[in-house]
Amino acid sequence: MWVGAAYVLMPDGTVKRRPVYGKSEEVVRKKLTELQADSNQGIPANATGWTVARFIVYWLDEIVRRTRKPATYDNYAVIVNSHIVPGLGRKRLDKLTAADVRLFLRQMEATCLCCKLGKDERRPLKARRCCALGACCRSLPSRRLVQLVHAVLRSALQAAVREELVRRNVATLVQVSAPKYGINRGLTVEQARALLGAARSDRLYALIVLALYLGLRRGELLGLYWSDINSADETLTVRRTLQRTGGSLRLVTPKTERSERTLPLLGVVADALREHRKLQEAERHVAGARWVDSGHVFTTLIGTPIEPGNLRRHWEPMRRAAGLDGVVFHGLRHTCVTLLLDLGVPPHIVREIAGHAAIEVTMTIYAHASMGERRRALQRLDEHLR
Template identity: 25%
Template sequence: MAYFQKVPAKNKQGYKWKCTEDAPLHPVTGKRRQVTRRADSKKEAQQKVMAAIEEIKKKDRGEINTDLENITVKELFEKWFELIMKRKLKETTFKEYYNAANYRIIPVLGSIRVKDLNTIMLQKYINDLIDEGLSPRYIEYISTIFYGALETARKWKVIQTNPLIDVEKPRPRRIEYITWTLDEMNRFLHLTKLSNLRLFTIVSTATKTGLRRGEILSLKWSDVDFENKTICVERSLVYDKNGFRFTTPKTSSSNRVIKIGDSLIRDFKRWKTNQNEIKMVLRKSYEDHDLIFSTQTGKPIFPRSLTHDFNKAIKVAGVPKIRFHDLRHTHATICLEAGMSLKEVQDRLGHSSIKTTGDVYAHVTDAMKEKTVDLFEKYISK
């Protein structure tokens, strides 16, 4: 909206009116920009302002911003993280991107001007990562981050094309996830149930729902509908230098309601009885946050403490060593072996795309192969 002000008569140009109006925000910094022009009349002053704003828009669309012409790789990442990625990524993912850039990219290429980067220079950079012995998948991860920053530089008119497009990168091998069989899962649960009921219930939840660790540790009793046998997933536990806090799940599709079976319902009820007994013993010293899984005093569980307890229990149970996150893969694999569709597994895991689910679980287990053959034979034998 234009703002007009009458100019004192005694000015050198003899102008009588001043017009001020907001121009579009700066495309890189996001800062406010105002345009002011003077003229003999309100109308003329406003026309001058509008003409100046059009010139600014034209420059923003087609010219290299002089503030960015000599921007370095380090400065590009600083602006990219602050203006774009901080609002686009989940907090934990943002930190992973930030650490990878500051550890792997900026120390090597940070002082180079973005417009001086070329395909040969970046090919040598990728080759050096290969010679260092980094895994193809990690090199692809670093390249993806770098590509995203350079794409933003292209949009900001710093460069005309992204020099990483034509760089040859190692093809990552498909990850073979280690999962438990149904017998191994049951063995672990049976033995852990006798020694550590809280850990038993946590692992039972992971293997029977496919929830992520942060999602499990943030579950509240109010999230469980015992009558309709569902769990509402709407938060995740994060722990960093600022302490514990709850945040939204990894993606929008991670906000979900999943069905659970009678066995997990029984496990929850057994654990709730045990937890209530703990509350009675500790009374006032217990901090009740309605968390299903907490420390002895009701506080959130430190994620690494859970991992430590999980690894100890694996040794005792004598089952193959897997990561806690592999319980999620175990759940998905068992679901597919049981005949659940890929779409149903996608919904349970909270993947934003069925392609993600398909890529991760493209392998077909022996049990699934046998079941497919049996179904085919039964059909053609009718």
């Protein structure tokens, strides 16, 4: 074993003596030459005191928490604590390789989440039925989850590169299979009409109308204020979204920059909002001193903001009354987009209405020609050529 040492630039800006090791004098001299060349160019040596766990926790608290939305921080923290730290946490940050990341992801793909996270063990003894009893249920992670774990790790390592703790992001060298998104056409016209009929007598009828006609997300609907509605211009502006994060309700900026948008109010939407305002005034009168003037358009019976989870429970009776088995609330947003596309509205206009970040989202996730549309298109070609 050969040993050499040189004074080189460190990530914290100091100059320290860094030893290198090799099986021959030639190997050691090469390493020393590279270290000194990088140092002369202002490139610091890799940090040796960081593990993946230590850095990724630092990244979460000092970078993600300060620059991302609270819900994003919460989601990243779950992925880090449940998958990345247990799988790669003990690895030295400067020694992490693409092979390590690839092996970690392959092992994750083949590991039952129920066994790994102890889901069955958390159930009462009488309710346990699989992994806690030695009968693995083989609840393997989805492609989407594997992709998310890889994306979070890649983002963290990129921050390590910017912090000059490592020289390259090894996660970018590993490819993962992209999930296949099912084409979601939302409700048919008949189903949408049935839903509006079933919801007509509900106190949140206007919320269903806005979701169906304007494609607003759940958080955007619950974060809507009366001050966001301009009666003179007949417009509605999406400025914020309501989320439950960190044990409390928070108003945050919309999902993307394009999500902050102004939409015209007309027809059924305008009528539904006028009726809803009268209904809210009546509820304010009934509540009396218990009323909380939150300023939200959609509130509880005493004026407080509606919990996102409670809206999901409120949706179920309306869904069943309309005969829409298995349709989630977000399906109303899908319906708005797909019906607009079916009517021949240009995709860039649909994108502006829905607030998608890119037109590729509008076309890839939502645009899908039905068999009838395909038949009509080929019929026109047949007639044209004939």
